[in-house]
Amino acid sequence: MKSSKYLADAAMKALLYEVNVHPKPGLVDPVDNSTHLDMNVFTFINSAVALHPYLEEFAQAGIDFDGNDLRDLFKSIRPIGVRAEKEMFKATGNINTHKGAIFSLGIMLAACGYDYKNIQSTIKEMLRGLVENDFKALDSKKSLSNGERMFLKYGVTGIRGEAEKGYPTVFNNSLPYLESQADNDLNSMFLNTLMVIVSKSYDSNVVKRGDLDSLKEIQKYAQDILDAGGCGNLEGKKILDDMNKYCNKNNLSLGGSADLLIVTIFLFLI
Numbered sequence: 001m002k003s004s005k006y007l008a009d010a011a012m013k014a015l016l017y018e019v020n021v022h023p024k025p026g027l028v029d030p031v032d033n034s035t036h037l038d039m040n041v042f043t044f045i046n047s048a049v050a051l052h053p054y055l056e057e058f059a060q061a062g063i064d065f066d067g068n069d070l071r072d073l074f075k076s077i078r079p080i081g082v083r084a085e086k087e088m089f090k091a092t093g094n095i096n097t098h099k100g101a102i103f104s105l106g107i108m109l110a111a112c113g114y115d116y117k118n119i120q121s122t123i124k125e126m127l128r129g130l131v132e133n134d135f136k137a138l139d140s141k142k143s144l145s146n147g148e149r150m151f152l153k154y155g156v157t158g159i160r161g162e163a164e165k166g167y168p169t170v171f172n173n174s175l176p177y178l179e180s181q182a183d184n185d186l187n188s189m190f191l192n193t194l195m196v197i198v199s200k201s202y203d204s205n206v207v208k209r210g211d212l213d214s215l216k217e218i219q220k221y222a223q224d225i226l227d228a229g230g231c232g233n234l235e236g237k238k239i240l241d242d243m244n245k246y247c248n249k250n251n252l253s254l255g256g257s258a259d260l261l262i263v264t265i266f267l268f269l270i
């Protein structure tokens with residue numbers, strides 16, 4: 001059994017490590033915030049620090065859960081997420097830094113607290129029916145979120161689809177890849193892991209700022225970097241630079257992919 005403090009500290013490190021990885025295309029890092037002019041690395045640090053108490057609450061909810069239906073565990077953490085989102089907006093001057101990360105880390109922390117040895121199967125049980133429940137009766141809603149709009153426009157299920165399937169991009173791809181890179185420097189390991197994520201995931205942020213062709217284009221850039229041996233060699237660096245220019249020119253945000261990197265780093269650390 002891992003304590004809620006141990007799990008929360010790992011989640012906090014993952015939030016801070018991710019924003020410091022550089023040079024990340026379409027994302028904020030200490031050197032470049034071109035596609036997110038409303039925020040910078042300090043906005044993310046303020047956001048992460050504000051979230052720490054909620055990270056412990058998520059984990060403790062999993063540790064304390066003694067019900068029979070794990071969907072009740074997910075129901076019990078959604079109010080914690082709503083409070084965490086409010087705290088994030090207070091800490092960032094109403095900028096959305098970690099809304100998706102709160103959702104994904106909340107689920108991961110609760111699942112780890114509940115059953116550290118069976119995280120993915122616990123998540124699948126917790127989220128059974130999420131996409132159907134969250135996306136039903138959208139036509140009766142007064143205002144729609146980005147994710148809801150992307151679902152109606154393109155059928156992209158975004159974070160909810162990834163989560164309900166048990167984060168396959170993470171458990172099948174990015175986490176095994178990161179664990180295989182353990183003898184490189186952390187920045188290179190995490191940057192190449194981000195490319196694995198981008199090559200596989202359906203990031204609703206990319207589709208919202210661009211369209212489905214933008215998503216296919218950045219997936220191809222990321223795969224080409226990996227095929228060239230990663231961001232560390234000359235050819236990989238050249239493609240990464242082209243990818244960065246493409247994201248800046250089209251004002252693309254890879255926010256969803258950044259969240260999956262946060263989750264991957266968290267699982268790597270615990």
Ligand SMILES: CC(C)(COP(=O)(O)OP(=O)(O)OC[C@H]1O[C@@H](n2cnc3c(N)ncnc32)[C@H](O[C@H]2O[C@H](COP(=O)(O)OP(=O)(O)OP(=O)(O)O)[C@@H](O)[C@H]2O)[C@@H]1O)[C@@H](O)C(=O)NCCC(=O)NCCS
Binds near residue numbers: 148158202203253256
């Ligand atoms: C289910 C919720 C996430 C709410 O969903 P909602 O429909 O409101 O939002 P979505 O657009 O569906 O997704 C929200 C964020 O999830 C991240 N994301 C998107 N696609 C994926 C994916 N395939 N895999 C993983 N994660 C994904 C992404 O979050 C990150 O990006 C945001 C920063 O980027 P940016 O482009 O700047 O975002 P904006 O400011 O919105 O856009 P601009 O105006 O700048 O163009 C940031 O959020 C990152 O985290 C999506 O944005 C969940 O919040 C929910 O249900 N909330 C209610 C309360 C609750 O239940 N909370 C906790 C539950 S444990």
Ligand SMILES: Nc1ncnc2[nH]cnc12
Binds near residue numbers: 028
């Ligand atoms: N580094 C980053 N830049 C933009 N959006 C993000 N969401 C999570 N991490 C992010």
